[in-house]
Amino acid sequence: MTTFHAFCLAAPRSGEGKTTLSTALMRALTLRGLRVQGFKCGPDYIDPTFHALATGRPAGNVDTWMMGRSGVRLLWDMQAHDADVAICEGVMGLLDGRGPDSLEGSTLDCARTLGIPLVLVCNVRGMAASLAALVAGFRDHAARWGVRMAGVIANGAGSTRHADLLRRALEREQLPPLLGALPRDNRWTLPERQLGLLPAEEAGCSTGWLDALAEAVEAHVDLDGLLARTCCPRPVAPAPPPAAPSAACPPRRMAVAKDQAFCFYYAANERTLRERGWELIPFSPLTDTALPPDAEALYLGGGYPEVFAERLAVNTAMREAIRDFAARGGEIYAECGGYMYLCSELITTDAGNEERRWPMCGVLDATARMGGRLRSLGYREVSLLTDAPFGLPGHTLRGHEFHWSDIELHHPYAPLYTVRDSRGERTAGVAHGAVRAGYVHLFWGLAQTYADGADDTPAVPDGGPSPEPENAPATDTMSGGQVILLNGPSSAGKTTLARALQTALLRDHGRHSLLLAVDDFLRAASGGQESVLAALAATGLPLIQSFHAAVAAAAQAGGWVIVDHVVGERAHWVEDLFRRLDGVEVLCVQVGCDTGELRQRECRRTDRTPDWPHAARQARHIHAPLTAQVRLDTTRARPEDSAACILSLLFPDGACAPAPKQFRGHP
Secondary structure, X not given: OOOOEEEEEEOOOOOOOHHHHHHHXXXXXXXXXXXXXXXXXXXXXXXXXXXXXXXXXXXXXXXXXXXXXXXXXXXXXXXXXXXXXXXXXXXXXOOOOOEOOEOOOOHHHHHHHHOOOEEEEEEOOOOOOHHHHHHHHHHHHHHHOOOOEEEEEEEEEOOHHHHHHHHHHHHHOOOOOEEEEEEOOHHHOOOEEOOEEOOHHHHOOOHHHHHHHHHHHHHHEOHHHHHHOOEOOOOOOOOOOOOOOOOOOOOEEEEEEOOOOEEXXXXXXXXXXXXXXXXXXXXXXXXXXXXXXOOOEEEEOEEOOOOOHHHHHHOHHHHHHHHHHHHOOOEEEEEOHHHHHHOOEEEEEOOOOOEEEEEOOOOOOEEEXXXXXXXXXXXXXXXXXXXXXXXXXXXXXXXXXXXXXXXXXXXXXXXXXXXXXOOEEEEEOEEEOOEEEEOOEEEOOOOOHHHHHOOOOOEOOOOOOOOOOOOOOOOOOOOOOEEEEXXXXXXXXXXXXXXXXXXXXXXXXXXXEEEEEHHHHHHHHHOOOOOHHHHHHHHOOOHHHHHHHHHHHHHHOOOEEEEEEOHHHOHHXXXXXXXXXXXXXXEEEEEEOOHHHHHHHHHOOOOOOOOHHHHHHHHHHOOOOOOOEEEEEOOOOOHHHHHHHHHHHHOOOOOOOOOOOOOOOOO
């Protein structure tokens, strides 16, 4: 199988050119004959339309708050396992997510969860040497969470001389390299409206436009260098979903509104509906005059009913068909734009600031009114006050709200759900017979998988020592040794990974290495104790310090040392190890896996007595990344693929390259 490459395209803020550059990179690599899978961090519906157009593959949304970290990894595995390259476009700025006290929902948390590096895109108009300070800050923040920055791509460069100034500024400060500089060109600007970019189809992004954008990237970005710096373990395909309904139980038919006015749907939500026995039949409220025959349910997603209000209003036949469907007791679920369409009328304002009133379906006695400013924006958690739509499981779901309109209800309808956000709790939406409608775009594609993330999604650290820059120059005591520190709980997969690393180092790079495992050291030194803490308690000797001294002695003699350790279990162990390794290059690798897999591995152990409470305690403690740490999830990855990922960081330019200096770790 071919080498797998993956990265998150991040930025300091919105508007830096992430979508344009993501689309360009996806298209350029696709035209090279690679299978490219696009992803979008966050709840965005529009950017994935550009990704799909560029790659020919449906794009996916990944959001650590809405779907949990396990959900993000599962969706990644489902869509990326058969790709050559996976590119994940970030959301807003690198750290922007649920709020300032949490990384959830941010680009950084997505990259951290997936164990993939960042490529920072910056609009460099009016900037030269200052780029170095910007990149250093974002690199250091990423390193605090064990996320590596692979490089930088400048957007909006004024000239080749400007690009050269930017490149030299990064080189002078020993920062991640400039991988390319896309010149200023108004042809690459994407049109917008109040909810963000226009969807790709509506924006008129032709094949010719995409190919011209790809040509610009080929000319101005070092794609080979980008791929060389973003090798990652290949995702493993998850188990197949449950079997589809048999012929004796044909799927139920659901009419789904899909056209320019209604286009906001999560692919994962639709996949879940199919897996639960629904056949999704698309129809257009703009052009069709009747609902699909024999439909048992109607799904009206979000979109732009205000933009197409006149066309929706003149299609009287469709409005009457939906009103009749509701009157017969047909199940309807509508979100945001779909909620507006169910109202009696929609009020918009024309260019002359005159109000226009457009008749809508009249299923709800209500008026939807477009405003001139944003009314609501942010993550929401809802508790349904009725049964979930379409027979879905659970009563608590997460989602996102983003609209410029308000809806005035003229009837005391029962609320659909209780909404919790940063301001508190309130009831919202409408539950009227078999009709359910509300503003929140709900995510149920991996229902309730976010629940597992509550314990392992960290808050933003408060204070503490600042990390030393990743590219800190070598000290006078630099010895030429290299330590690969595998830090993680018992049964996470450190031992098999260490052996795979040792084999690959010798086979592919001609480097002999010494493998030092703390468990082996302690058993040999303490007469067979099965755990670190038990060995220390039994002997009363400074065994951890002795182990660290052995690691340091080998490394300071110029050797390559692979260390299998649980150093993160105690803060003073970290301090002791790095004090002894001062002047030695250290690549810290956090090895972990999902809780369920960890428990199964621990319970299957035969080399010692299984001790799940011991492994679980370590997993809880060994989660705060060390500086400049790389995170590897071994839940599904083969040890050989994980080893290849680690060695691609140490030998980015091939087998003869020396170990780089940017991985020097500090507590």
